Amino acid sequence: MIKVLIVEDDPMVSEMNKFYLQQVEGFRAEGWASSAQEVLDMLGENVYDLILLDIYMKESNGLELLSEIRRRGLRIDVIVISAASDKESIQEALQYGAVDYLIKPFEFSRFRAALNGYKEQNRLFRTQERLNQSELDKLSRFKQERTASQELAKGFTRQTLQTIWRAVEACNCEFFSAEDISAVSGISRVSAGKYLVGLTEMGVLEMDLVYGSVGRPVQKYRISPSGRTLITQYI
Structure with a gap:
């Protein structure tokens, strides 16, 4: 004991x-x-x-x-x-x-x-x-x-998560959207959005709703203060 x-x-x-x-x-x-x-x-x-x-x-x-x-x-x-x-x-x-x-x-x-x-x-x-x-x-x-094996949600893979995270860092901007990550990673916008939501639930990212001049608000993400430390637990 x-x-x-x-x-x-x-x-x-x-x-x-x-x-x-x-x-x-x-x-x-x-x-x-x-x-x-x-x-x-x-x-x-x-x-x-x-x-x-x-x-x-x-x-x-x-x-x-x-x-x-x-x-x-x-x-x-x-x-x-x-x-x-x-x-x-x-x-x-x-x-x-x-x-x-x-x-x-x-x-x-x-x-x-x-x-x-x-x-x-x-x-x-x-x-x-x-x-x-x-x-x-x-x-x-x-x-x-x-x-990684215990905490990744069902439907998530480490390989895709690594690809998404590389795209997040490659964006080199404070805020980014699922479309931005999709364009950089080559992963569909829907899948990119799912992983960004998952990273937000993990505490790696923070999400804000950004209102434009017309249309619905867009979900924008940024790396949380402890995000780069937390992500090492998953990838």
Whole structure:
């Protein structure tokens, strides 16, 4: 059983994370802390395998806590769960050894994929003295494979999604329509529109209705602030 410490200063969010955790086999919530000092005290008194770490806390900064944990040489893994979607926070968390990074709000399937991937990593490290290249490669790409297979809606394929995303980036404009993406990608306007709606539901895109001088309003899309991070979970 993997022992988990939940670090979150909002009791309701902490309870939600605990509830999600209980839905994944092999994990048990062993404690809750709401500040960096509380975490360090608990790590000195108890043994945990994994921390679910928020960055924004009233009395503490999760990245500073993660840095201090590494400075002290504490052997514990960390999955960051935070509303922070800026590249600096994400990069810093990964540099300090976070094994995964979930941006709030997240889908349960993404949470489950992160935990199942970590469980597989934990199992290999506990049961084997050495890893071969294929096992190591599996660990390095599990997030992409698991989340894409679990989270893509029925009727969506990764290959088409990749084509649509390349067209989105190739548009090189703030707002774009299904017709714009269809013209760049070569995919029909109806299919392009379906994928753009799907990307909006995933949080990758934002949609606005643009009213012209005549006719019905046109659905226009743009990449959300965290879109380029979120899309990596699907393609």
